[in-house]
Amino acid sequence: MTIHLTRAQDTASNPCTHDYQVNCGNCRLNSICLPLALESDDIQQLDDIIQRSKPLQKHQHLYRESDDFQSVYAVRSGTIKAYKTTDDGQEQVTGFYFPGEILGMDGISNNAHASSAKALETAAVCEIPFASLEKLSTLMPNLQRHFFKLLSREITEDQQLITLLSKNSADERVAALMLSISGRNARRKLSATQFRLPMSRVDIGNYLGLTVETVSRVFSRMQKMDVLRVDNKEIEILNPQGLQDMANLGS
Amino acid sequence: MTIHLTRAQDTASNPCTHDYQVNCGNCRLNSICLPLALESDDIQQLDDIIQRSKPLQKHQHLYRESDDFQSVYAVRSGTIKAYKTTDDGQEQVTGFYFPGEILGMDGISNNAHASSAKALETAAVCEIPFASLEKLSTLMPNLQRHFFKLLSREITEDQQLITLLSKNSADERVAALMLSISGRNARRKLSATQFRLPMSRVDIGNYLGLTVETVSRVFSRMQKMDVLRVDNKEIEILNPQGLQDMANLGS
DNA sequence: CGGTTAGTTGAAGGTCTTCAACATAGGTGG
DNA sequence: CCACCTATGTTGAAGACCTTCAACTAACCG
Incomplete structure (x- = not known):
């Protein structure tokens, strides 16, 4: 039995119930x-x-x-x-x-x-x-x-x-992750400056080799510097260039 | 023009000058x-x-x-x-x-x-x-x-x-690298306990996200604990189990 | 043999962690 | 729908580990 699925979409919040087949040719990804x-x-x-x-x-x-x-x-x-x-x-x-x-x-x-x-x-x-x-x-x-x-x-x-992990400070790591997510959103035609983090602080810390507390402190610092607005998982990048500088990845 | 090379060997210190072709079929690697x-x-x-x-x-x-x-x-x-x-x-x-x-x-x-x-x-x-x-x-x-x-x-x-890099201490990282090199030597039928490091302390530190000084101190500590004998780039693993414990990678 | 590079060791300092307390959000049952 | 409870997130203070800076020693190379 083949299950007919809804069209691919970024959030599952608005599931389209139309019964038609997605295929690679028409997938917007x-x-x-x-x-x-x-x-x-x-x-x-x-x-x-x-x-x-x-x-x-x-x-x-x-x-x-x-x-x-x-x-x-x-x-x-x-x-x-x-x-x-x-x-x-x-x-x-x-x-x-x-x-x-x-x-x-x-x-x-x-x-x-x-x-x-x-x-x-x-x-x-x-x-x-x-x-x-x-x-x-x-x-x-x-x-x-x-x-x-x-x-x-x-x-x-x-x-x-x-x-x-080897070279960058906690600030730089978190900044780099935010920029990465921002860029990947942009690629999907979503906002590069406003998004909801799907992962917890624990996950972020775990990925970046930091403790939850450090991640939290970095977010607070960035907010104080008006680089980011952080409301729980909602992120707004207020100063993209500032974030880029903070990431200190050159490029 | 085809250049005929000597048989593949681990160290170039004793180059065989016999002129015959190496091929994948006869390569001992x-x-x-x-x-x-x-x-x-x-x-x-x-x-x-x-x-x-x-x-x-x-x-x-x-x-x-x-x-x-x-x-x-x-x-x-x-x-x-x-x-x-x-x-x-x-x-x-x-x-x-x-x-x-x-x-x-x-x-x-x-x-x-x-x-x-x-x-x-x-x-x-x-x-x-x-x-x-x-x-x-x-x-x-x-x-x-x-x-x-x-x-x-x-x-x-x-x-x-x-x-x-994310989870392990300096000691654990250096121990893990030594075990990795030891294992790769063993795979090539070389000694798992005695070898010469081909890389500098700077390279080791760089690879492991540590400074040269830290790498040096770790080696000194391991030597003091009789886990390793370190003579510049010559390494002898005196206590393989101890090294394994020190690496703390489980498995 | 001299000069340079690589490695070691010590002391001080910084960054992140740990431990602890508190605050907020999210989910469940009354 | 609110109260509660638990999970998640924030903030502070103390401490650990690694880094930085500095001096010295040992190896390497022409």
């Missing part, structure tokens, strides 16, 4: 998710292997560490948190995934997921069975290339986080 | 580098695209950040350091690559190398032109799968470093 030079016929083939049957409730897991690796996932709506649990039970957040972004690729190397993924809010994902993707990739060099690039991109992003 | 279920015919095809014409002097660059991406590289002998330079001129070491390991994959995503790579000592590498590799991968599903896995592996390793 495809410029983020699949910036491919694929023939429309190719897109159809890709579309055929993708499963859209996974709406997730808040806090629900998409997969867990050491689960069998079967698929990678593209976020259609909501936000997914990826994290590892260290052997002494601590959590390390390895990434936040917004609509259009792809997660789960760290599971390829060992045929088992290297991290867990859970929804921070109601979320919908496209499941891409990896075996099918591999087969299709041998037939479509563009697709193969795209996935090589996606994997490589994940590496460069991890390296940026490594640099951030 | 192939179990690390290509643990593939490839037919010997396939290995020949792979072998044909690989170029072995790159002996590097100490401090010589293999590639630099933002160079055009053409190839990935397998280390045959010596050690390569990968690093990024932040916009304010600081260096962030992103990895050390030992014989049998593959680097340069972070360049795929943007067709430009995302980091620089330089030899820490005399080194030899196998250059694998990526365009050829892609073409061959469409024909050899096993090879495609292998490279997906290699990329994925790099991601999981970066995530481990992220966790290390």
